[in-house]
Structures are given as structure tokens and as C-alpha cells.
Amino acid sequence: MRFATTLAAVLSLASTSSALNILLNNDDGFGSGNLRELYKLLKAAGHDVLIVAPATQQSGQGGRSDFSTYPNLTSSSQYDIVPAGAPAVGTDPNDSSIWYYNGTPAACTFVALDYVLPRYYPGWTPDLALAGPNYGTNLGPFVYSLSGTLGATYAAVSRSIPAIALSASNAAVPYFNVTNSSHPAALAAKASYAVVKQFINATAEGARVLPLGYGVNVNIPELFDDTLPPVVKSRLTGEAETDVAVYDEEKGTFTWGNLRPLAAGVNACYNGDCSLPGETAVVANGGISVSAFTIDYDAPSIPYTEMVFAKVENLFSSGEGGNETSGYRTKPAPKKRMMTGRDVYRM
Incomplete structure (x- = not known):
């Protein structure tokens, strides 16, 4: 399914039918170019948007909810936006709607829901939580448990908030280095917004964007221009990767690699529609994958x-x-x- 010929065409369409309260998070840090570009697009569309994201880069933390044991930052935040000694939770000096917390992405979700919102925005309840767009894709069930982007997402889903994880194929960049609409971070944000906007516009006013306990994982291939790639309904399993420990004889240390041949265990499909293509294959072939997941990890009745x-x-x-x-x-x-x-x- 294609929403429009170009990303510019998507953005030029009428604003969304109803304004939502949207909570933004990620694992790349509150100074991420991808995050800030999506924030701008959502604000421009009339949504009320708050960012509560890690003070520093927190990739690979999965759903780990790790809270700072110090009330203040022991070193400066990402890109020196906030100096050492500042409170462990606070706002960007240039935008009071952008919050940082010195913890993991999942912890940021909980700090947002249990500290930032009740203290500073009483009555403000998220209609939707978004995580990302991440730098790099998050594909398959193994990465589902590894990715901080997904961790922030299913933390929100666990708290009854519809949530969408967004991941793109561009490199890391500070938000202040994104200076034009053709920058990879801007393109990643536009593609993310196109998918999010479709979810919002297809939801009746006052209804949940996603059913209770459901989340969505979106992955975007490398983008070279404003052309919107095909958007494909997918599943987590299917040509998915898992890790192998690679030992360096010289250094005496380990790193990770991708197991070959692909492991059967990570690709066993018992839930959902097993005829759907795996999100890994979709992105490898240049498409945007959209996979649905639930917070219920129980084995199926088979x-x-x-x-x-x-x-x-x-x-x-x-x-x-x-x-x-x-x-x-x-x-x-x-x-x-x-x-x-x-x-x-x-x-």
C-alpha cells in the first residue's frame, strides 16, 4: 500500500482530523535529529507533543527500567545541551516541552507517566506514545527484546497506552545539524510521520489508536529522496536475525555477529498470520514494514x-x-x- 507518491505530498495533505496528546521517546537521546524532526512535524500538524527521552545515548537497553541513583547529572548530557550538575530530570533550555531523564528508555516512559505529567501537566494523558525514529532498524523478535526503542514502546503499551516504535536506516546526527528538508533525518521523520498520520486519521475521534495491549513496530529502509517506499503489512518473524558471540583472539574479548545460517528458533511462527512477509525481508527489499505485536507473551493454544x-x-x-x-x-x-x-x- 502506498499513501502518496512523495513524502512532500503526504505532508501537504490536510492536517489530521483530530489533535492528540502524543508522548515522544527514543533510545538515541533527547538531542537526536530524528526525534526532533518528527517532533516538529507532529507539532505543525496541531498535536500537543511532549518529549521525555534519555539524557544520553541508551541504545541496546531493551525494556530494562534503570533509574538514576543520583539526583543530578554527573556529566553533561548528550551534545552538552545540559551541563553536569543539572537535575537528573529536566527540560531542554530552549524548549520546555522537551524533557530529558538520566535513565533507560523504558525508565523515561515511566518517569514521564509518573512524575513529569502529574506534576507539570495535570490532566494531560497521552493518546499515543511514539518511540523514535531510531538510528538504524529494529527488525525481528530478537531485537524486539534488545532494542531500547522497542523497550520504550512496550513500556507504554504495558501502561495501557497505544504505542508505535519507529526505526530508520540513517546515521546518528545532532538535531542542530539537520539544516534542510532533504537531510536523512528529515526524510526519516517524514516517512515516520506518514505512517503515524495514517493510523491517526483512520481512528474515530475519541477512540483508541490501537486496541488495548497492542503495539506496532515500523521499520524504514534507507531513503534517498522524497519518494515514499511501499508500505507493507509484515510480521516480526521471517528471515530474522539473532546473535552469535564472536571471540577476538588478539584482544581476548567478544563482540556480536549475525548467525549463519539463520536460526530456526527465532523464526518459528505460531502466532498471527504466518503467510505475511517478515519485516527483515521487507526492509531489505526497500519497503517500510509495519508489524503488529501484543504485550501478551503467552504461548498460543495449540x-x-x-x-x-x-x-x-x-x-x-x-x-x-x-x-x-x-x-x-x-x-x-x-x-x-x-x-x-x-x-x-x-x-
């Missing part, structure tokens, strides 16, 4: 899942560890505090 549970069926039905599954649906949660993965991590 024979394979039954096979897994059957292996421990005797524990479910008898013995000291036995239980009646239906009973757990009605019992209140235990009063005692239960240890979580985070408790273990902090020990």
Missing part, C-alpha cells in the same frame, strides 16, 4: 503448548505440588511479598 504442559501434568493433578488450576482463578493474591527477578538483580 497442540505444542498442550505438549509442554503434559510433561508436568502429574504435578498439576497430584502430589505435594498439586493444584487445581481453576481454583487459582478465584483465589485472592497472597499477602506475603514475593521475590521477583528485580529483587534478585538488585542483591
Whole structure:
């Protein structure tokens, strides 16, 4: 599906049917050229937009919610926009609608929802959360758990906010170095806006942009001009990559590489429409991929899942560890505090 012949044509169309409250985040930092260009486009379209993004580059953090243990910045922020010693959370000196926080992208989502908004924008509730556009694509289920862009997105989805992750194929650039509309960051923002605008315009006023628990992952190929690439409905799996540890004998250290041949595990498709092309293949062929995901990670109700549970069926039905599954649906949660993965991590 193509929305228009050129990105310029998309932008020249009438403004969106209804103005939304939009929360912007990313993992590249609040000074990202891609982020600021999308911010400008959304503002120009009449949306009320706030940025709450990391004070420094935070790629590869996934959904890790890591909060600063210091009340102030121990070093200057990205591109020296904010000096060392400033509060760990605050605004850009030139735009009070752009906030930074010295934490991971997911932490920025939570700081936005639980500190910035209730304290400084009471009554302001996000209708939509956007993360990106990222520098570089975020393709496939392995990167879904690795990417800070996706982490910021599913953190918002977990809090009942419709959210879209946006990733492009351009290099990192400070926002103040984007000086014309043909800059790769500007092109990435225009393509991102074209997809976001379509989601908004196809939503009835007052309705949710996405169903509860749903998010969207958008990936954009390298752009050379204002031509809008084909936009393709896709899935996370399918020709997707996963990592291999590469050992450097000389340095005695490891780095990552892409496993060859492609791993079957990361490409096993059980959910959704397995006939759709994988987003990795779509972008490799010059298209913009649009994949839907849900926050429900449970295995589907298929024979394979039954096979897994059957292996421990005797524990479910008898013995000291036995239980009646239906009973757990009605019992209140235990009063005692239960240890979580985070408790273990902090020990």
C-alpha cells in the first residue's frame, strides 16, 4: 500500500482530523535529529507533543527500567545541551516541552507517566506514545527484546497506552545539524510521520489508536529522496536475525555477529498470520514494514503448548505440588511479598 507518491505530498495533505496528546521517546537521546524532526512535524500538524527521552545515548537497553541513583547529572548530557550538575530530570533550555531523564528508555516512559505529567501537566494523558525514529532498524523478535526503542514502546503499551516504535536506516546526527528538508533525518521523520498520520486519521475521534495491549513496530529502509517506499503489512518473524558471540583472539574479548545460517528458533511462527512477509525481508527489499505485536507473551493454544504442559501434568493433578488450576482463578493474591527477578538483580 502506498499513501502518496512523495513524502512532500503526504505532508501537504490536510492536517489530521483530530489533535492528540502524543508522548515522544527514543533510545538515541533527547538531542537526536530524528526525534526532533518528527517532533516538529507532529507539532505543525496541531498535536500537543511532549518529549521525555534519555539524557544520553541508551541504545541496546531493551525494556530494562534503570533509574538514576543520583539526583543530578554527573556529566553533561548528550551534545552538552545540559551541563553536569543539572537535575537528573529536566527540560531542554530552549524548549520546555522537551524533557530529558538520566535513565533507560523504558525508565523515561515511566518517569514521564509518573512524575513529569502529574506534576507539570495535570490532566494531560497521552493518546499515543511514539518511540523514535531510531538510528538504524529494529527488525525481528530478537531485537524486539534488545532494542531500547522497542523497550520504550512496550513500556507504554504495558501502561495501557497505544504505542508505535519507529526505526530508520540513517546515521546518528545532532538535531542542530539537520539544516534542510532533504537531510536523512528529515526524510526519516517524514516517512515516520506518514505512517503515524495514517493510523491517526483512520481512528474515530475519541477512540483508541490501537486496541488495548497492542503495539506496532515500523521499520524504514534507507531513503534517498522524497519518494515514499511501499508500505507493507509484515510480521516480526521471517528471515530474522539473532546473535552469535564472536571471540577476538588478539584482544581476548567478544563482540556480536549475525548467525549463519539463520536460526530456526527465532523464526518459528505460531502466532498471527504466518503467510505475511517478515519485516527483515521487507526492509531489505526497500519497503517500510509495519508489524503488529501484543504485550501478551503467552504461548498460543495449540497442540505444542498442550505438549509442554503434559510433561508436568502429574504435578498439576497430584502430589505435594498439586493444584487445581481453576481454583487459582478465584483465589485472592497472597499477602506475603514475593521475590521477583528485580529483587534478585538488585542483591
